[in-house]
Amino acid sequence: MTDFPGAPTGPSNGPRLRVLAAMSGGVDSAVAAARAAEAGHEVTGVHLALSGNPQSFRTGARGCCTLEDSRDARRAADVIGIPFYVWDLAERFREDVIDDFVAEYAAGRTPNPCLRCNEKIKFAALLDKAIALGFDAVCTGHYARILEGPTGTRELHRAVDAAKDQSYVLGVLDAEQLAHALFPLGDTTKDEIRREAERRGLAVAKKPDSHDICFIADGDTQGFLAKHLGTAAGDILDADGSKLGEHDGAYGFTIGQRKGLRIGRPAADGKPRYVLDISPVNNTVTVGPVExxxxxxxxxxxxxxxxxxxxxxxxxxxxxxxxxxxxxxxxxxxxxxxxxxxxxxxxxxxxxxxxxxxxxxxxxxxxxxxxxxxxxxxxxxxxxxxx
Known part of the structure; x- marks a missing residue:
């Protein structure tokens, strides 16, 4: 698979590909799908229904799994002039992303659900289904580039727009997955993408970006975990082992956290304390100086x-x-x-x-x-x- 005309992220002067464009309902995925279609590929848009009980509307700029997002994706596909479908991957998303997220916090670890979603959903479940249906590639609105290496292999590179670069959350992709991936936005800045969306007549041109964790629409991660894991009172300890306070669940803390510790007394030097360690075995949280x-x-x-x-x-x-x-x-x-x-x-x-x-x-x-x-x-x- 070679590159898009004028950009180092898709096919150019190569065969016409059957491309499945993952359309979240946002501006990035809409422009990515439009660019793939404009490059001459046979593009089909698909919105992934990842929530078992989607809300009708977003909560501010959080999330990307609402009915509103699905409708925005469909309207964008109509403007581009490509077929559009909604695929229900809610059960797979719950098992591979949400359940994993909860289990990792329960074990005292801090997961990144976006990496897990890219690995298990967009470039495993979605890609596997796309290949089975005869598609050649999956196209997404990620800000990253695929370049041809010295030996002709496909390499994943950072995007031109450093502020929007998403190569970090794509680092889980292997060679086989990259062989079937298209990232048409990697050579463009976000501002340019919004202006392009307006020129193309896409209504999502000014739609705010989604932030934080898509399946925690209100942004209350601690509340979400408490709902799934319940309360489990334990001790907050100083670095020397002395008890400073209590918590309702060690899962509610992350390494480096400073706020919301509910410590009874200040440190001897008067400086803030941070979470240094989380032990799910004895349900303790250890705090200490930033150093x-x-x-x-x-x-x-x-x-x-x-x-x-x-x-x-x-x-x-x-x-x-x-x-x-x-x-x-x-x-x-x-x-x-x-x-x-x-x-x-x-x-x-x-x-x-x-x-x-x-x-x-x-x-x-x-x-x-x-x-x-x-x-x-x-x-x-x-x-x-x-x-």
């Missing part, structure tokens, strides 16, 4: 390599959050596990998150953080969003 969050090394499991093979040991860039800063690291694969040593400390790194490796703009692959190694105080840390 206790400094991580200099990590071990990650269940690696997935974009080119189908583990990378050679050496220097790479690593991203640890969806919108986090890339950090220089040395990395190697040992007995199937990814071992990463950071050149400077990073704060707010939690088991369950993904580490995605980069070689320049190229995505090498990703793995799930299983353990971290804390560094000494005062090692010029990169501050993560831990407020």
């Amino acid at each position: 206790g969050l400094d991580v200099l090394a990590l071990t990650a499991i269940r690696p997935r390599w974009c080119e189908g093979r583990p990378p050679a040991a050496g220097a790479y860039g690593a991203q640890l959050r969806a919108h986090g800063e890339e950090v220089p690291v040395s990395a190697e694969v040992v007995d199937g596990e990814l071992r990463v040593r950071l050149e400077r400390a990073v704060r707010g790194v939690a088991p369950g998150q993904a580490v995605v490796l980069y070689d320049g703009t190229r995505v090498v692959g990703s793995a799930t953080i299983a353990a971290t190694e804390r560094g000494p105080v005062g090692v010029d840390p990169v501050a993560a969003d831990i407020g």
